[in-house]
Amino acid sequence: MNAIEAQELTRDFGATRALDGLSFAVPRGQLFGLVGADGAGKTTAIRALAGLIALDGGRALVAGRDVASGGSLVRESLGLVPQQSSLYPDLSVAENLRFFARLFCLPKQDFRERSARLLGITRLEPFAGRRADALSGGMYKKLALACALLHRPEVLLLDEPTVGVDPVSRRELWALLHEFVAEGMTVLLSTPYMDEAERCHRVALVHEGRLLLEGEPGALLDDFARSPACRQTAPSFETLFLARLEQADRERERGDA
Numbered sequence: 678m679n680a681i682e683a684q685e686l687t688r689d690f691g692a693t694r695a696l697d698g699l700s701f702a703v704p705r706g707q708l709f710g711l712v713g714a715d716g717a718g719k720t721t722a723i724r725a726l727a728g729l730i731a732l733d734g735g736r737a738l739v740a741g742r743d744v745a746s747g748g749s750l751v752r753e754s755l756g757l758v759p760q761q762s763s764l765y766p767d768l769s770v771a772e773n774l775r776f777f778a779r780l781f782c783l784p785k786q787d788f789r790e791r792s793a794r795l796l797g798i799t800r801l802e803p804f805a806g807r808r809a810d811a812l813s814g815g816m817y818k819k820l821a822l823a824c825a826l827l828h829r830p831e832v833l834l835l836d837e838p839t840v841g842v843d844p845v846s847r848r849e850l851w852a853l854l855h856e857f858v859a860e861g862m863t864v865l866l867s868t869p870y871m872d873e874a875e876r877c878h879r880v881a882l883v884h885e886g887r888l889l890l891e892g893e894p895g896a897l898l899d900d901f902a903r904s905p906a907c908r909q910t911a912p913s914f915e916t917l918f919l920a921r922l923e924q925a926d927r928e929r930e931r932g933d934a
């Protein structure tokens with residue numbers, strides 16, 4: 678069963694079409710990467726999947742339920758780490774966790790156990806008393822992740838979690854995500870870094886609100902290596918994705934002409 682389904686998502690902001698019939702599916706227990714440049718539509722897609730914005734067309738399903746009508750059942754099954762800050766800057770690490778636990782009506786005992794475990798795995802325990810606005814970028818992202826995981830969501834959505842994070846914390850974050858997935862969680866994340874594609878079970882390349890490419894990273898790279906568009910012996914995701922983006926631009930120019 679698919680944990681997430683984006684079906685022909687379409688959304689306009691004035692004259693800008695942020696999502697243009699974007700479709701993809703994430704099977705349960707997989708780590709799915711939405712790769713795309715600035716303005717590709719990643720945040721809009723994640724907001725649509727979280728039920729935070731209305732769509733002009735299409736449907737977003739999480740755990741088999743339409744997010745537009747699923748109400749609290751959908752909200753409970755979802756964890757969201759937004760691109761922009763989601764925490765209270767003047768509250769400490771522990772206070773932010775407590776705030777989110779109250780938001781999800783977590784029983785006290787559950788909160789104690791869960792926050793202790795999350796502080797441990799994110800290695801934020803020594804900083805429990807530090808204000809959120811005094812954390813480093815990487816620590817802040819890990820706290821946002823911990824807050825999103827308090828209620829044990831089935832599906833975790835993360836918008837550019839590795840941007841502004843140093844390479845060591847970035848590796849830790851990926852290791853954490855793989856741990857959650859191994860425990861059965863479904864994770865969808867967005868990233869502007871093309872080289873992060875290889876860390877996902879499946880990736881989708883998004884451009885101007887449309888899907889340009891989707892599949893298993895290894896298979897995508899093998900297909901590309903065999904295609905005439907590839908002029909290297911050892912192609913990377915960067916060359917693959919850039920070649921596909923250039924092709925899309927050429928197609929559009931021909932279409933507009």
Ligand SMILES: Nc1ncnc2c1ncn2[C@@H]1O[C@H](COP(=O)(O)OP(=O)(O)OP(=O)(O)O)[C@@H](O)[C@H]1O
Pocket residue numbers: 690691693694695713714715716717718719720721722760869
């Ligand atoms: N609330 C809004 N009002 C007007 N335009 C918007 C709004 N939200 C998004 N857009 C536009 O929709 C397009 C897609 O934006 P979106 O934020 O989804 O891209 P993104 O892939 O997340 O980019 P980034 O990597 O920079 O975060 C952009 O052209 C953006 O300017």
Ligand SMILES: [Mg+2]
Pocket residue numbers: 719720721760836837
């Ligand atoms: Mg964004």
